[in-house]
Amino acid sequence: MACYYRQHEDTTVTVPKFTNENSSGGVTYYDIKLRVGKVEWLVERRYRDFAQLHEKLVGEISISKKLLPPKKLVGNRQPAFLEQRREQLETYLQELLIYFRTELPRALAEFLDFNKYDIIYLLQDLAKLFNESGDALLSSKKEYNLSALEVFAISERLSLPCPPSLDRGGKFDFSHVLDFCTQLVALVVTPVKDNASYAQDYNTVDVPIGRSNIIPNRLNFNLNAFRNLKTLKFSALSTENIVDIELLKPTLQTICVHNTTIQSINQVLLCDNLHKNCDVPSLLPEAIIASSSGSGSSTSNGSVLVSADAWQEITELDLTGNLLTQIDSSVRTAPKLKRLILEQNRIRTVQNLAELPHLQLLSLSGNLIAECVDWHLTMGNLVTLKLAQNKIKTLSGLRKLLSLVNLDLSSNQIEELDEVDFVANLPLLETLRLTGNPLASSVDYRARVLARFHERAAEISLDNEPGNQQELDTALVLSALLQSKQRQQQKL
Numbered sequence: 001m002a003c004y005y006r007q008h009e010d011t012t013v014t015v016p017k018f019t020n021e022n023s024s025g026g027v028t029y030y031d032i033k034l035r036v037g038k039v040e041w042l043v044e045r046r047y048r049d050f051a052q053l054h055e056k057l058v059g060e061i062s063i064s065k066k067l068l069p070p071k072k073l074v075g076n077r078q079p080a081f082l083e084q085r086r087e088q089l090e091t092y093l094q095e096l097l098i099y100f101r102t103e104l105p106r107a108l109a110e111f112l113d114f115n116k117y118d119i120i121y122l123l124q125d126l127a128k129l130f131n132e133s134g135d136a137l138l139s140s141k142k143e144y145n146l147s148a149l150e151v152f153a154i155s156e157r158l159s160l161p162c163p164p165s166l167d168r169g170g171k172f173d174f175s176h177v178l179d180f181c182t183q184l185v186a187l188v189v190t191p192v193k194d195n196a197s198y199a200q201d202y203n204t205v206d207v208p209i210g211r212s213n214i215i216p217n218r219l220n221f222n223l224n225a226f227r228n229l230k231t232l233k234f235s236a237l238s239t240e241n242i243v244d245i246e247l248l249k250p251t252l253q254t255i256c257v258h259n260t261t262i263q264s265i266n267q268v269l270l271c272d273n274l275h276k277n278c279d280v281p282s283l284l285p286e287a288i289i290a291s292s293s294g295s296g297s298s299t300s301n302g303s304v305l306v307s308a309d310a311w312q313e314i315t316e317l318d319l320t321g322n323l324l325t326q327i328d329s330s331v332r333t334a335p336k337l338k339r340l341i342l343e344q345n346r347i348r349t350v351q352n353l354a355e356l357p358h359l360q361l362l363s364l365s366g367n368l369i370a371e372c373v374d375w376h377l378t379m380g381n382l383v384t385l386k387l388a389q390n391k392i393k394t395l396s397g398l399r400k401l402l403s404l405v406n407l408d409l410s411s412n413q414i415e416e417l418d419e420v421d422f423v424a425n426l427p428l429l430e431t432l433r434l435t436g437n438p439l440a441s442s443v444d445y446r447a448r449v450l451a452r453f454h455e456r457a458a459e460i461s462l463d464n465e466p467g468n469q470q471e472l473d474t475a476l477v478l479s480a481l482l483q484s485k486q487r488q489q490q491k492l
Contacts, residue, residue: 001152001214002036002118006160008102011036013112015090018082028082030089034112041212043113048069050089056107063099067086068092098121104430106172117212119153124172126150130180131171147193148216148237149209152179155221178225185232187223191216215253217241224246230254238262239271246272250475256318263323266330269311312336315358320344327352342367343386354378363387365408372397387412395422404429409462411436418447424452432462451478 004011012035021027030050032043054068069088072081096108104121106461114121130137137144146154157174192209206217216237222244223229229248233256239245239260257268316339317331324345326412331337331354337356344366353359359379363386370391375398379385384406385398392412399422407423414437423429434440436450440463442448450457450467457467457475469473 001038001149001219002034002114003120003156003160004036004104004114004118005102005120007037008097011097013090013093013097015086015093018086020077028077030086032093034110034114036118039115039117039212041113041210041214043111043211045111047085047089049111050092053107053111053185057096057105060107061105061424063096067095069336103312113210116210117149117214119156122150122153123157123174123177127172127174127176131173131176132359133178134180138180138183141185143188143231143233144184145190145193147190147209148189148191148219148221148241149214150193151189151222151223152219154225155223158225181225182227183346184226185228186233187226187229188233188235189237190235227251232256233258235259239268242271244272249313251313252311253313254316254318255314256316256320257322259321261323262319263325264328264330265317265319265324268317268319269330269333310335315339317341331356339363350375350378351448352378357381362386374400376400376402388436393419395419398423399425402427406431408433409437410434413437414439417442417452420449420452424454430459431464433463435463444474447474448478451482454479454483468469 014031014033014172015030018028018030021029028300029044029046029047032045034043050068051071054063054065057063057143058065069085069092087396093112095277100108104112106124107125109115109118109121115125116122128186144297154177157177185369191207206215208215220241220243223232223242224244224247227247228251232248232252233255235257236259238260239255239257255268262268311334313336314334315336317334317337318339318341320341320343322345324342326347327342331340331352332355335356336358338358340356340359341354341361341363343363347364347367348369348370350364350369353362354377356379359382362379362382363384365386365388367390369387371394372387372392379401381403382401383403385401385404386406386408388410390407390412392409393414395409395414396419398407404423404426404430407429408431410433414434417439418464419439421432423432432449439445439449445471446462446467449462450460450471453460453475457479458472460466
């Protein structure tokens with residue numbers, strides 16, 4: 001990202017071309033090309049914009065009125081004249097950058113879009129906003145959205161020596177940004193700001209910002225300014241852009257990463273760790289004690305991960321809409337997880353959940369799960385399980401989830417009504433969704449399913465609604481027939 005304050009000696013400005021809006025005497029635009037270090041961007045301006053800028057600079061800075069080429073009323077559409085004016089405007093801008101060697105006036109910075117692509121001037125815009133509206137934004141208790149470029153600018157600005165005369169104490173002072181960041185509790189980071197299409201498409205991380213060559217996915221930053229965050233959300237941008245997340249661990253309670261190309265959970269929970277692909281041992285107290293008393297195992301890479309990367313406050317992890325293929329062992333670094341949401345991924349098997357004793361909600365809707373084998377061994381305290389839009393045919397692996405209250409199995413491949421028996425015996429189950437399965441298209445589907453719950457049929461909400469009186473009456477009759485059939489089979 002550009003920083004004119006540091007790179008003014010490596011800054012150039014040119015006006016490479018002009019364009020006419022149409023051939024019959026339309027508006028003429030001049031393309032301005034800026035380069036600050038390795039960052040480049042284009043700005044499009046009319047001569048009238050140049051004149052307005054010059055008027056401000058003459059009034060505020062007292063530069064010479066003769067510096068800008070004069071306006072011409074006759075013959076100002078001739079190609080030869082426009083080419084001459086292009087050269088003159090280029091010279092004009094180059095002389096301004098020589099005159100303002102380390103610090104640009106706000107009028108000039110905004111004219112050249114420095115406030116969009118330069119660390120200092122972009123943060124001045126944020127400082128002005130937070131100075132005027134920061135208290136209102138914070139008191140609304142809503143999450144605040146910053147672009148990757150803005151977060152990068154804040155991160156880089158913290159490592160800069162304080163510029164000598166950039167409005168200290170005034171409305172553009174960086175302290176307003178720091179004050180806001182340190183009080184913020186919920187942050188959303190996206191490739192660009194306030195653009196819904198960018199937030200829903202991970203491909204945008206490789207699209208340059210505006211008319212610049214800045215790529216969001218190549219901006220690595222820390223979050224050290226956000227010391228009181230409780231919720232962190234990344235949308236269409238990988239958390240691997242974070243180079244140091246350590247300071248967030250004492251306060252962060254919720255992490256959401258949506259619509260990215262990440263394939264492993266360790267890319268989130270161990271995003272800044274070089275050993276993220278190592279197996280993570282247990283974080284449960286008894287396992288840690290056993291490990292420390294073992295012979296030499298405490299020096300493994302896994303133990304190093306545990307001591308440095310535990311998330312002691314995280315209770316919710318939402319990784320919807322990514323490319324996850326498994327639940328890797330990095331989830332062990334968040335032993336207090338209560339809600340784990342992994343919807344719209346590519347997960348086929350469920351593992352590494354046995355050491356999350358507080359897990360109450362697990363959402364795996366929209367994955368590739370085909371079978372559930374003895375899930376009670378790894379998620380014994382689960383209250384809500386969402387498995388919609390998978391490829392499940394049998395429910396035998398759910399038969400011992402005794403704490404389960406809510407179960408969503410909609411849009412799977414369950415054909416046989418007998419499969420319902422495996423979950424009908426769960427003592428605490430209250431809500432069940434089976435719509436979208438082949439069995440849901442059978443005659444008297446609702447009554448036949450409710451019958452499997454026998455005397456508890458009236459307590460069950462099936463597909464978001466309880467059984468009506470007719471369905472319950474039919475279920476009662478079917479239940480009696482089922483029980484009679486079962487008694488006969490037992491005698492045989």
